[in-house]
Amino acid sequence: MVGLAEKKHAEAVVSPEEWRRAKDVLTVAAALVGKERTHLVEARFPNEPRLRFELLSLLEVHDRIKHSLTPQQTAAFCVLENPQAPTQPAAPAEQVIHIGKNYGPYRVVRLIGTGGMGQVYLAEDTRLGRRVALKSLAGSWLKSRTGRQRLLHEARTAAALSHPHIATLYDVLEDEHCLLLVMEYVEGRSAAALVAEGQLPVGHALRLMTQICEAVIYAHDRGIIHCDLKPSNIQVSTDGTAKVLDFGLARARYEQYELEPEASSHQMLLVGTPPYMPPERLLKGTVNTSGDIYSLGVTLFEMMTGRLPFAERDFAALIGAIIGTPAPVVSSLTPEIPAALDGVVARALSKDPSQRYQTAREFCADVQGVLNELEGGSNATSAVLNPVQQPVRAYARTLQVGAAVLAGLAGLALIGFVTSTVYCVPLGLTMSFEGESPLWWPVWGLRSLILPLAQIVLALLALGLMSQLTRAVLATIRPLRDRYERGRAVLIRWAGVVPLSTQAGILLIVSAVALALFLSRFQDIFESINHFLDNSGSLAAISPANVEEQKWYMRAFSLFVAGFGWSWYLLLKRKSRLNESISAVTLAAAAAVMVLTFLFMTCPYRLFFQSKAERVSYDSQVCYLVGKNGNDAMLFCPTQSPPWSRLVSLSDPGLKHTGTRESIFSATGPKSQTIP
Secondary structure (H helix, E strand, C coil): CHHHHHHHCCCCCCCHHHHHHHHHHHHHHCCCCHHHHHHHHHHHCCCCHHHHHHHHHHHHHHHHHHHHCCHHHHHHHCCCCCCCCCCCCCCHHHCCCCCCCEECCEEEEEEEEEECCEEEEEEEECCCCEEEEEEEECCHHHHCCCHHHHHHHHHHHHHCCCCCCECCEEEEEECCCCEEEEEECCCEEEHHHHHHCCCCCHHHHHHHHHHHHHHHHHHHHCCCCCCCCCHHHEEEECCCCEEECCCCHHHHHHCCCCCCCCCCCCCCCCCCCHHHCCHHHHHHCCCCHHHHHHHHHHHHHHHHHCCCCCCCCCHHHHHHHHHHCCCCCHHHHCCCCCCHHHHHHHHHCCCCHHHCCCCHHHHHHHHHHHHHHHCCCCCCCCCCCCCCHHHHHHHHHHHHHHHHHHHHHHHHHHHHHHHHHHHHHHHCCCCCCCCCCHHHHHHHHHHHHHHHHHHHHHHHHHHHHHHHHHHHHHHHCHHHHHHHHHHHHHHHHHHHHCCHHHHHHHHHHHHHHHHHHHHHHCHHHHHHHHHHHHCCCCCHHHCHHHHHHHHHHHHHHHHHHHHHHHHHHHHHHHHHHHCCCCCHHHHHHHHHHHHHHHHHHHCCHHHHHCCEEEEEEECCEEEEEEEEECCEEEEECCCCCCCCEEEEECCCCCEEEEEEEEECCHHHCCCCCCCC
């Protein structure tokens, strides 16, 4: 069963609803052995063989982990009444640091905190006149034959790190009584202390996480893994700067170099704090950069929600939750967070290391992307401009705004040109026959977009209302909410696992199929437009009698452009952040589909809604006076045989005016009337 559990740790094997019913049973069963354990699980879940199997499998994993720990580790790992609390400090007998005394050139001022490796004191460097943090290390692990050598090796490695978001290790003092790490003193509070007061504001949490990520990126690039990232190892200064503590030192604390040969086969390397450990470390003792990314995900989750994703107090239940259950969706606990953050956290907390972010840099890019969206694209960490830079930046902004306005006008002019051309050319209207000046093209472009934009706004309002109703229903009906969260987690996991090029291909196929369905659905309208352009066939589908169908046409293509346009925007934005490649053929095909759809949406605008002209009679035929040039008149006579356009004289006795203005396609519909 253990082997199967290791294979299945890439996905959650127990649903949230099943876990709610099973975790208490798991806690009790962990204290039993053999048949007693099996009988308990079978008695509680007699009709759920799959759930029984998963629970027994998780229990065996729990046994294996617990048997791999030394007595000292077992005591440390099982103190889980408060998962955020650090391990108890060394016993008083081992605390040899005294306030007011000097250790080397450092005079101890006061105790400022405790941690799993000892106590931390504020001290003054009497040589340089600066404040430092003295961390006194104690414990039986330092009395082992190689304990101090391991710690000193890691300390020398950590001392080489120099980064604005890493607390610098200045020195190491050792004698036969104590071992002291001399570290940069960061005035402020730990992230754990901030979280203990409740969830952090979204922007503040994301800014801190980007700083933490920068520190981790720097260390990973130099081959150093933290192994114990968590809020209590992050100090936040009074100006909001995050500093990561204890890089690389956790590994020295937990590595088991002195295992007896006969014991080494079944004991594992378990480094860190249980609630922040990735599943593969619990299963196999794996220590790698992916484990740090998982810990970053847990830390971000905790800062955003004020709680851990897996907050079980019992050790067996905690192991089962981390390995076998999905983490809650962040927005289900903190609804005000950006939706994009759900996917970021879900990917960082993936059970399978290969499905997580492969580098801290990639994770940081997505976190920064969410922060930029939240703050309107501004970089919260940008430096304040000096007086010389300010006018330069203002001038650059002015140029950008000007360029954007010109681009917008050019776009509207292009749309207006296409829309006007589709209407005027088949009618034979040139500039001499009251054709519009190019100055009118932006106006027609804007008018042709008003209706589609109105449809999109209405759709967004409807979606917003549905979203609020859905949230209210999910908050009321828990089983439905659990299913919704599972489905959403699956989609987020899929988005994080499937390559971007594959997602782009799928989106292209879906958009092409949707376009084909729309063309089929509105085939009559397309045929009538084509007949108008070719001066042949029936124009009934573009007559005012068919106005409801024309409105549905505009709604459909407006929503198509909005939905698929936004999808491609998000995909391309993600491509930019992740630096992944998408086939040029796919992008070209997608652009062609979107441009074609946009033309289908805007081109018929004047045919549908802005095609009015005076209805006249010419030789007993219904015609429309669509243009004048001196004494010449351009008529459009859709009831006669093509060509429908004809040039006549305004003084021609066969031309009779009616004074009625209507759509030039009115006479082509079923309600058309013949003028006597």
